Amino acid sequence: GAVVSQHPSRVICKSGTSVKIECRSLDFQATTMFWYRQFPKQSLMLMATSNEGSKATYEQGVEKDKFLINHASLTLSTLTVTSAHPEDSSFYICSASRGQGQPQHFGDGTRLSIL
């Protein structure tokens, strides 16, 4: 069964809307979760590392104020795309692992389309 649950799977909304994506670790407590973005026919690009109880660590070039990450519990991290615009349209996918060197288990992804 699924180890990581991501919701919603698809979002279509108007420009200017803020969109929240949830990522839940179902089988284990995850102090660290990850958010990736994937453009069509490209690889996964790490956006940020979500740390439970502290601020997320963003990769270079990722706007912190645009992509808000909250990791309030050991099983839930959320990504909010604020004031989304068409260029934010993409496939967003989260992951969690049990620790260093352990496989990351991925959610099913969220396909975000901003009109």
Added chain:
Amino acid sequence: AQKVTQAQTEISVVEKEDVTLDCVYETRDTTYYLFWYKQPPSGELVFLIRRNSFDEQNEISGRYSWNFQKSTSSFNFTITASQVVDSAVYFCALSGGAQKLVFGQGTRLTINP
């Protein structure tokens, strides 16, 4: 810096052929981990295998096999007797001291009936 290179962007073979997906990595970490993931058209990433840097033993799982060679910094993946359901994008990935993964560009594998 860590880097993963999958030189084969796309591969197309006929069903039942064997196919090898190449993966070459770069890292300065002495302890690191290598992974392969499968991404079918539906989009989810499916974990296939993990290897740590101290374990060069090759592995076979059904029709899948992996060849890890530290001397050439390679971690290649072979599918034997390919099937249409094997069609997907396959990613090789690396993690070192930090937990975050560095992905290769992916190889799009198409198995034709």
